[in-house]
Every structure is written in structure tokens, then in C-alpha cells.
Amino acid sequence: MDLSNLKPAAGSVKTCKRIGRGQGSGRGGTSTRGHKGQKSRSGYxxxxxxxxxxxxxQRRVPKFGFKNINRKEYKAINIDVLQTLAEKSNITTVDIDVLVNAGVAAKNDLIKILGNGTLTAKLEVKAHAFSKSAQSAIEAVEGTVVKL
Structure with missing residues (x-):
């Protein structure tokens, strides 16, 4: 086998329709466009x-709402998730890398810590945003809050 005897698989290549090449072709005359009218003309x-x-x-349906281009979408993580991470892997600092390695967040996510659950471990938590309840819960167990 060499380049001179390569050909495509049988049935994979079809010949194109030659339209508008005379009556004998079977597709002359109106060239498959029907008779007269705007759609039969060139340039339509x-x-x-x-x-x-x-x-x-798009004109019958009413317009509503808008997209705020300045919106920041945060990945919400509760403090009970931080507690389970601290128990499981015995860590004292929770930052984005720890959360990504645990599969809780993606590396490009903006992270917000929320206050649902209970926290007993003393942690240094680094995130983009904190709710007031989460911040007070972390500081109640002598932990520290660092905003990125």
C-alpha cells in the first residue's frame, strides 16, 4: 500500500448536484427553485x-430582567464542611488549595464561607468572602479569618 492507491471508503463520497447546467442534466430550467417568486431570484x-x-x-414576547455584568458568583461552603475536612485530614489552615484537593471547589471559584453547622476545630480560614455568622463561629473557637 502506498499513496498512489489510497481511496476513500466505498459509499463515503458522493458526487455533488450540478444545478443549472442545461435541460439534459435533469436539473436545468428552474434549477430546483420552482417557478417565479422572490425565492427563485438570485441574491434572495x-x-x-x-x-x-x-x-x-422575538417581538411578540415581552422583554424582562437584565444581566448584571458586575455580578460575582461565589461557591458557598458551610463551616460543617470545614469541620469534616479538619477532622479527616488533620489540618489547621483551610485555603483554596485545600478545598480544591478535597474536591469541594474548583481552582477558579470565588469561595464564600457560610455559617451552617457547627465548628469545634481551631482553624485559619482563607476565602474570598465570609457571612457574619460564619465569621463569628470561626472566631468563637479562636480561629482566624483571612479575606483574599
Whole structure:
């Protein structure tokens, strides 16, 4: 086998329709466009969303809401998750790397610590944001809060 005898698999290549090449081809005359009308002419293109003059869907449906471009989406992690991490891996500092390695967060997530659950371990917690209840719960067990 060499380059001179390579060919595509049987049935994988079809010949293209040769349209508008005379009556003998079977696709001459109107060239598969039907008779007369705007769609039969060259240069025809309808607008995107055009529905034949009927009020189009994007104008019938009302507008509502908006997307705030300044919104920050945080990954919420409760302090009971921090407690289980501290018990399981015997750590004193919880930061993004620890949470990523534990599979709790992704490396590009903004992390917010929330106050659901109980915390007994003394931890230094580093995150992007803290709720008031989480911050007070961490500081109640002599832990420290570090905002990134």
C-alpha cells in the first residue's frame, strides 16, 4: 500500500448536484427553485427571524430582567464542611488549595464561607468572602479569618 492507491471508503463520497447546467442534466430550467417568486431570484436572502410579515417571535414576547455584568458568583461552603475536612485530614489552615484537593471547589471559584453547622476545630480560614455568622463561629473557637 502506498499513496498512489489510497481511496476513500466505498459509499463515503458522493458526487455533488450540478444545478443549472442545461435541460439534459435533469436539473436545468428552474434549477430546483420552482417557478417565479422572490425565492427563485438570485441574491434572495430573508432576514433572520422573518415570518412572512407576521409579527416575529422575538417581538411578540415581552422583554424582562437584565444581566448584571458586575455580578460575582461565589461557591458557598458551610463551616460543617470545614469541620469534616479538619477532622479527616488533620489540618489547621483551610485555603483554596485545600478545598480544591478535597474536591469541594474548583481552582477558579470565588469561595464564600457560610455559617451552617457547627465548628469545634481551631482553624485559619482563607476565602474570598465570609457571612457574619460564619465569621463569628470561626472566631468563637479562636480561629482566624483571612479575606483574599
Amino acid at each position: 436572502s430573508k432576514k433572520v427571524g422573518f415570518e412572512g410579515g407576521q409579527m416575529p417571535l
